[in-house]
Amino acid sequence: MGSRPSLRHYIAMIAPDLETAIAKLRDLIADARTIVPFTGAGISTECGIPDFRSPGGLWTKNQPIQFGDFVASREMRDEAWRQRFVMQESFAQAKPGRGHRALASLYRAGKVPALVTQNIDNLHQDSGIPPRDVVELHGNTTYATCLECAQRYELTWVKEQFDANGQHAPDCDCGGFIKTATVSFGQSMPAVAMQRAEELSKSCDLFLAVGSSLVVWPAAGFPLMAKRSGAALVIVNREPTEFDDLADLVVRDDIGDALAPFIAR
Numbered sequence: 237m238g239s240r241p242s243l244r245h246y247i248a249m250i251a252p253d254l255e256t257a258i259a260k261l262r263d264l265i266a267d268a269r270t271i272v273p274f275t276g277a278g279i280s281t282e283c284g285i286p287d288f289r290s291p292g293g294l295w296t297k298n299q300p301i302q303f304g305d306f307v308a309s310r311e312m313r314d315e316a317w318r319q320r321f322v323m324q325e326s327f328a329q330a331k332p333g334r335g336h337r338a339l340a341s342l343y344r345a346g347k348v349p350a351l352v353t354q355n356i357d358n359l360h361q362d363s364g365i366p367p368r369d370v371v372e373l374h375g376n377t378t379y380a381t382c383l384e385c386a387q388r389y390e391l392t393w394v395k396e397q398f399d400a401n402g403q404h405a406p407d408c409d410c411g412g413f414i415k416t417a418t419v420s421f422g423q424s425m426p427a428v429a430m431q432r433a434e435e436l437s438k439s440c441d442l443f444l445a446v447g448s449s450l451v452v453w454p455a456a457g458f459p460l461m462a463k464r465s466g467a468a469l470v471i472v473n474r475e476p477t478e479f480d481d482l483a484d485l486v487v488r489d490d491i492g493d494a495l496a497p498f499i500a501r
């Protein structure tokens with residue numbers, strides 16, 4: 237038997253400084269048998285992809301297009317694609333950051349069965365976690381699919397067609413609408429990913445919520461589910477979240493700085 241306190245002995249705390257936060261996190265990771273990371277847009281900001289809600293975030297420029305509007309209107313589909321192409325340079329150039337690399341190290345160490353993400357940027361897969369173990373709650377924006385027949389399309393092809401058709405979005409050969417493979421507001425959540433995220437949240441003993449404002453539901457329900465199922469909850473986010481009072485450890489610091497010590501050399 238080791239002398240470390242059990243996970244349950246940690247009481248809710250906001251780490252007073254980065255050093256204390258890293259030391260607590262190191263203990264929690266060492267004590268855990270099964271760790272489930274849950275990530276949001278904040279983990280990718282150091283990679284050059286803005287989040288939604290920070291100053292300068294995507295919502296300060298464009299309001300998200302609702303799924304109902306996308307399917308109802310050709311103008312909205314054209315506008316959705318125009319907005320997507322504006323962001324293409326950031327998405328195409330982004331490489332995994334320190335947070336991604338730290339979580340990939342934990343995965344390789346064998347304690348992380350799979351990672352749950354709200355992100356759509358493919359950076360966890362790029363960091364080396366096999367796609368089968370990246371549970372994407374909101375899909376993936378690095379490719380597109382037909383909403384009718386699910387045929388996959390690459391963005392370079394969509395852009396060529398868009399430009400060739402006078403800035404109009406192409407449709408699928410089957411007549412269906414082509415959309416980035418993301419889950420928009422108003423669109424159904426992916427059932428298989430939701431089921432897997434629930435199983436992971438209920439069966440882990442350490443849940444790491446990293447870079448999420450925890451306001452987008454139903455995704456924000458998973459930290460709560462994990463905590464209620466007995467897991468220790470760690471929140472790493474530079475701004476307060478509504479769940480901070482429930483957390484066993486709150487790290488209100490930069491994600492890259494907080495997780496860099498966990499990158500395996």
Ligand code: NAD
Pocket residue numbers: 275276277278279280281282285286287288289290293294354355356357358374447448449450451452472473474475489490491492
């Ligand atoms: P959010 O924008 O609501 O919240 C991000 C949080 O991360 C903020 O609270 C912010 O303070 C924090 N943050 C940003 N950079 C940080 C840093 N370097 N260190 C510490 N904290 C940092 O994001 P969300 O909770 O993921 O929800 C928004 C939705 O936006 C998601 O559903 C996601 O699909 C989508 N989205 C994804 C991406 C992406 O894939 N990279 C980018 C923008 C939006």
